[in-house]
Amino acid sequence: MFAVARDYIWNRSDHFKRKEAFYQDERDVTNQIIIVTGANHGIGKQTALELAKRGAQVVMACRNLEKAEGAKEDILKEVPEGKLEIFKLDLGDGKSVREFSDIIHKKFPHIDVLINNAGIYIFDGKLVKTKDGFEQHMGTNHLNTFLLTLLLLDLLAKAKKSRVVNLSSTVFQVAQLDVNNLNLENGVPSKMVPYANSKLANVLFTRELARRLGPNSNITCYALFPGSVITERIEDQNIFMRLWLNSLKYLVMFDLEDGCLTTLHCTLSKKAEKETGKMYRLLDVWDVENKVNDQQAAELWEKSEELVGLKFKKP
Helix, strand or coil: CHHHHHHHHHHCHHHHHHHHHHHCCECCCCCCEEEEECCCCHHHHHHHHHHHHCCCEEEEEECCHHHHHHHHHHHHHHCCCCEEEEEECCCCCHHHHHHHHHHHHHHCCCCCEEEECCCCCCCCCCCCECCCCCEHHHHHHHHHHHHHHHHHHHHHHCCCCEEEEEECCHHHHHCCCCHHHCCCCCCCCCCCHHHHHHHHHHHHHHHHHHHHHCCCCCEEEEEEECCCECCHHHHHCCHHHHHHHHHHHHHHCECHHHHCHHHHHHHHECHHHHCCCEEEECCEEECCCCCCCHHHHHHHHHHHHHHHCCCCCCC
């Protein structure tokens, strides 16, 4: 874990070097339909704000509708002309995911970008299950995100060009992922492992989705690490994790404006349009070829289809 942190800190200055170049590489997303999951706080809220500024039609897919309404009000104060709609989505519940998909299919003729931003991280070492019986991190961060993406692929295919953007984390490098034990039935090996496993799953899912769609697909796929970002979620952690994160806050962590830039890069970059299935950090491609296994990606895909009860159909 120390090596992971050291590598990130060493390369962090590159983010600021690339920042201005990014602003020169943006494509126009005026009136594009962009779904942002978890848009009621943190990086998701900031992403929704930035996309609203650029004229996109932003779909805020959130579990807590009250908080989502508050976030929408905050965004509209900055962007009075912003086009934002809120819909209920609980990624801890497969039924909610399917209901959300049904609503989106009735409401919109296509989707231009799906940003799978929502996720949880709880480092208490407890084995907690979702409503579907999945380990909470794997269920929320990967399995139901996988389900959501498969359910919306037909709408993504109806856009001229579309993108799937999956938020991961640098901690995927310390995962202990066993495809045949995604729900950690034998217990939690360490406090970090459940979250790390789900974040590796995000990377593997992105690579395998790109492979299955093929090089000629109009849908391109991206996984990313946004950087260590200051959000209110720090206060959700136990006292020891809060102390550690707060000690790092002003040394190595980004504010929300910088923290959402790699998400925006994967959403807006003209250059990235020619890339698919890759991992990004600090506004650039991150070479993770020696850190991931394509066979494991294929096996995870098959297991994920089995667990969520939905097979991939190439649109």
